[in-house]
Each structure stands twice: as structure tokens, then as C-alpha cells.
Amino acid sequence: MEKEIKRIGVFTSGGDAPGMNAGVRSVVRSCIYFGYEVVGIMNGYHGMIEGDFIKMDSSSVSNIIQRGGTILKTARSKEFMTEEGREKAYKQLQKAGIDALVAIGGNGTFTGADKLSKEHQVPVVGMPGTIDNDLFGTDFTIGYDTALNTVIEAVDKIRDTASSHNRLFFIEVMGRDAGFIALNTGIACGAEDILIPEETTSIDDLIKILDRGFRQNKNSGIIIVAEGDDSGGAINIAKKVNELYDHYETRVTILGHIQRGGSPTCADRVLASRMGYESVKAIKNGYKGIMVGIVDDQVAYTPLSKAIKHHNIMNKDLMEIARVLSL
Numbered sequence: 001m002e003k004e005i006k007r008i009g010v011f012t013s014g015g016d017a018p019g020m021n022a023g024v025r026s027v028v029r030s031c032i033y034f035g036y037e038v039v040g041i042m043n044g045y046h047g048m049i050e051g052d053f054i055k056m057d058s059s060s061v062s063n064i065i066q067r068g069g070t071i072l073k074t075a076r077s078k079e080f081m082t083e084e085g086r087e088k089a090y091k092q093l094q095k096a097g098i099d100a101l102v103a104i105g106g107n108g109t110f111t112g113a114d115k116l117s118k119e120h121q122v123p124v125v126g127m128p129g130t131i132d133n134d135l136f137g138t139d140f141t142i143g144y145d146t147a148l149n150t151v152i153e154a155v156d157k158i159r160d161t162a163s164s165h166n167r168l169f170f171i172e173v174m175g176r177d178a179g180f181i182a183l184n185t186g187i188a189c190g191a192e193d194i195l196i197p198e199e200t201t202s203i204d205d206l207i208k209i210l211d212r213g214f215r216q217n218k219n220s221g222i223i224i225v226a227e228g229d230d231s232g233g234a235i236n237i238a239k240k241v242n243e244l245y246d247h248y249e250t251r252v253t254i255l256g257h258i259q260r261g262g263s264p265t266c267a268d269r270v271l272a273s274r275m276g277y278e279s280v281k282a283i284k285n286g287y288k289g290i291m292v293g294i295v296d297d298q299v300a301y302t303p304l305s306k307a308i309k310h311h312n313i314m315n316k317d318l319m320e321i322a323r324v325l326s327l
């Protein structure tokens with residue numbers, strides 16, 4: 001017979017994402033609503049191994065829905081990647097009487113969660129929280145919309161100075177393995193070209209695009225580069241272009257961790273609130289080892305192993321549209 005669930009632990013792990021706090025708030029309040037005790041696990045898997053737990057009530061999550069970052073802190077734990085690490089974490093959970101977990105994070109978080117749930121039969125439900133939008137089984141991940149808006153605000157500002165100085169800017173955005181941020185912000189900012197890991201980058205093709213623009217009297221430009229691009233990031237690409245083509249004075253901007261902070265957008269707050277509630281409901285209904293997603297505005301459950309392995313599919317039409325419109 002399945003063990004009765006009385007106490008649920010919630011934690012955030014991996015790279016933080018705006019809206020994680022809204023997610024924690026939703027999990028805590030939904031647990032209270034459904035009659036569960038709820039415990040916050042600090043510092044992700046690191047805190048789970050250390051037994052860094054705090055009891056949470058409704059007021060623990062007051063006034064956080066609008067805040068970026070995560071009140072539970074986050075970490076990337078090497079120890080949890082080992083069987084011994086997970087064994088230690090499991091013992092801490094048992095000692096604290098935590099019967100089930102809600103894990104908020106991305107690929108690394110779910111890889112760990114999947115192992116923990118399989119090795120020690122801990123019911124775990126995942127909530128996709130990452131700015132990268134690279135998980136299968138949900139149209140959007142928590143934090144992605146805010147990151148997009150942060151990027152376009154920054155790129156619009158760079159466009160002003162690029163245009164004043166007649167310069168070509170290579171702007172690097174986050175996305176180790178996924179070009180969602182690059183592609184969507186590139187379209188939104190009218191970038192001259194967008195370089196993403198999902199497509200092989202040809203420096204020759206890029207130069208052709210730049211030269212076509214130059215001949216049409218474009219005297220400045222923006223190239224958006226996803227950090228995981230196969231040509232090696234914005235610095236390298238700018239260098240390669242400069243060696244072969246010198247019609248533009250170039251500059252490089254790496255937007256970096258600014259993309260991970262800030263107050264979440266309305267879309268991210270609502271998404272996180274929905275997912276938090278649905279995660280607790282999923283635990284109540286006996287689900288385990290799954291990620292809660294929203295697909296076509298409906299709740300969808302995907303096995304954690306599948307959410308990690310299958311990349312969200314890049315919409316090829318968007319790439320085509322970007323090229324047509326940047327003429």
C-alpha cells in the first residue's frame with residue numbers, strides 16, 4: 001500500500017528564473033489548501049543533503065509573487081549527482097518526515113529528481129523553471145517570458161547607440177543548448193541575423209547577409225547570438241567576421257545574468273501560480289516522477305525522463321520569418 005502523504009517539501013534548483021517565487025508561493029498555499037504540511041528545502045539539492053529545511057506557512061510566502069530570484073535560494077550540487085549524495089538526501093527527507101517533493105528547476109534538477117524518485121521511491125513532481133524554455137512537455141517554462149522582455153529592453157537600447165555610431169553589434173544571449181531566447185528576441189528586435197545552436201552557423205552566409213544590408217544602405221546592425229551557438233559565442237563570431245569583412249565597426253555585448261533577474265512578467269506569475277497548484281494536485285492524485293506543464297492552455301503531465309531528453313521543438317517558420325523581415 002502507498003504511504004499516506006502528510007508533508008511535502010518544495011525546493012528550487014539550478015539556474016534561478018523570475019517567477020520561481022510565485023511558484024513557491026503557489027505550492028505552499030496549495031499545500032495548505034489541500035491539508036498538507038509544507039517544508040521549504042533551502043539551497044536546492046545541497047540543502048537537501050545537509051537537511052537545511054524550514055517549515056512554511058501562508059505568511060512565509062507573503063509579498064514574494066513580484067520578486068525575482070528565489071527565497072529558497074538555489075545551487076548546482078555535484079554531490080547529488082552521486083548515488084551516495086542522493087542516499088544522504090533521502091535519509092534527511094526521512095528524518096524530517098518529508099513524504100513527497102515539488103522540484104522547481106530545469107534539466108539538471110529533473111535529472112536528479114528522476115534518479116531520487118527511482119532509487120528511493122520518493123514521489124516527485126517537477127515544475128519547469130528555467131529561462132531557457134528547453135523542456136519538453138510545456139509550451140513555456142517559468143522565467144522565459146521575463147527573460148525575453150529583459151533582453152528586448154536591452155537590445156532596443158543597444159540599437160540606439162548602434163545606429164548613432166554606425167556600428168554592428170553582436171549581442172550574446174543565454175541558452176547553452178537552446179536558441180529560444182535568441183530566436184524570439186531577434187525577431188522582436190528586428191535583428192539582421194540570429195545565430196542559434198539548432199542551426200549550423202556559416203560565417204560566409206552571415207557576411208552575405210551583412211553585405212546585402214550594406215549595399216542597401218544599412219549603416220548599423222544587430223546580430224543576436226545564442227551563447228551555445230556552434231561557432232563559439234559572440235566574441236568569436238565577431239572576430240571571425242572582422243577578419244573577413246570590414247565594412248562595419250563592430251562591438252560585442254554579452255547580456256549575461258541580467259537575463260535571470262528582475263520582477264516576473266504577468267505571464268510568468270500566472271504560469272508559476274498555475275503550475276504550483278497543479279503540482280500539489282498531481283501529488284494528491286498519486287502522480288510521481290512527472291513534470292507538470294501547460295500545453296495549449298491545458299495541464300499536461302510528462303515523465304521527468306522524457307521532459308529532459310526531448311528538446312522542445314524549434315519553430316522553423318520563425319527562422320524563415322526572421323530572415324524575410326530582416327531584408
Ligand code: F6P
Pocket residue numbers: 015106130131132174175176227260
Ligand atoms: O539554464 C539557465 C542558464 O541561465 C543558461 O542559459 C546558462 O547557460 C546557464 O544557466 C548559466 O549558468 P550559471 O549561472 O551557473 O553560470
